[in-house]
Amino acid sequence: MNAGFRGGTRQLVATGSPSDGGISSDRGAYRADGRWRLGSGVDHATWVVVSGSCWHPSPGKDRKVLALLSIADIEIGGEWQAIGMARTGSHDIVVRDRPIAEDRVRPLEEVLGRSTGRGDHYLQSVPLIPHLTSAIIGPVLGCAEGAVTEGLAHMRARFARQPTGSQWALATGAGEIVADIECARLLYHDVLARLHRAGCDDRDISVRDYLAIRRDRAKLTRVRLNAVQKLVSLLGTSAITQDHPVQRHWCDLQVMAAHMDVSWDSAIADYGTAVLAQG
Incomplete structure (x- = not known):
């Protein structure tokens, strides 16, 4: 994953809210397919983070995950038409059946939950x-x-x-x-x-x-x-x-x-x- 950041640490990551489709997992292989809304700043992003319930073929194995995708792996969908916050450029993030490397997918609770050894700031x-x-x-x-x-x-x-x-x-x-x-x-x-x-x-x-x-x-x-x-x-x-x-x-x-x-x-x-x- 670090190889993707060789262009420097100051990179813009946009996120989106799940709309249609999502993320699936089968035998350790992940794929994203669907549309995520409200991707503020995606026009200028180098990466996007998409979230969703990760479908798994085994019953009871579904879980919420976050996945990191390069801007080259997504399409920016539609014009942002809004009566307010019009300049946020919150376009849709469209992903069409893209594979995702295993080290770029993490359970939501792991990313957002308590952790140790990540750094000096709380x-x-x-x-x-x-x-x-x-x-x-x-x-x-x-x-x-x-x-x-x-x-x-x-x-x-x-x-x-x-x-x-x-x-x-x-x-x-x-x-x-x-x-x-x-x-x-x-x-x-x-x-x-x-x-x-x-x-x-x-x-x-x-x-x-x-x-x-x-x-x-x-x-x-x-x-x-x-x-x-x-x-x-x-x-x-x-x-x-x-x-x-x-x-x-x-x-x-x-x-x-x-x-x-x-x-x-x-x-x-x-x-x-x-x-x-x-x-």
């Missing part, structure tokens, strides 16, 4: 799921703050033009928006601090603690989404034109908030179930 040894699934909250944070920065500039200009008696509603809205954005930022830093403390202590995050992290990721996303929605409402129809800077942030945030790792309904239901089950 991310090379602790279970990675809590960390990987929390990566999206950084872009959520930045996207919402970008919208508010642009929107407040427009609101300040409008505020200065209004009669003193008409400024109250705009001022109240602006204050609430900024308060919500800053509260969500505090929650963001708290989530990162909990993950970091567990890593520094070489400690696995418990199921209950992970449910709380999922809850807080979903909560900060919901608060920021609502704050930007309020901003758009205050700005009016001018903010939903294609050339308005707030519109792009607003659309991007809508797509980010739809991601399963910040889903409010599932996160709060799972957390609430744990709370009610606690003796």
Whole structure:
């Protein structure tokens, strides 16, 4: 496998979500065939990682695996058409019945689970799921703050033009928006601090603690989404034109908030179930 990285260590690896097809194994030989969606950055990638339940001819031998493929082994499928996050270039990854070397396939639990001897940083040894699934909250944070920065500039200009008696509603809205954005930022830093403390202590995050992290990721996303929605409402129809800077942030945030790792309904239901089950 190392021979494939002779071009240098700084290489871009894209990933995709399983759609149709998958990975199969028969007598130690692996093959990938199918389509994986949302391959962000695949236009510039040198490698792709595809995942899925690996079909095995023997009953009970199926397992989830990750497979590494060279960009030469895949096709980039379709144009990325989206109302938000349009510039991520999240095309489909299409693999047409390609063999995969055995040393480029690993069980999901081996890659993402606890390991020893991988390096000096805790991310090379602790279970990675809590960390990987929390990566999206950084872009959520930045996207919402970008919208508010642009929107407040427009609101300040409008505020200065209004009669003193008409400024109250705009001022109240602006204050609430900024308060919500800053509260969500505090929650963001708290989530990162909990993950970091567990890593520094070489400690696995418990199921209950992970449910709380999922809850807080979903909560900060919901608060920021609502704050930007309020901003758009205050700005009016001018903010939903294609050339308005707030519109792009607003659309991007809508797509980010739809991601399963910040889903409010599932996160709060799972957390609430744990709370009610606690003796």
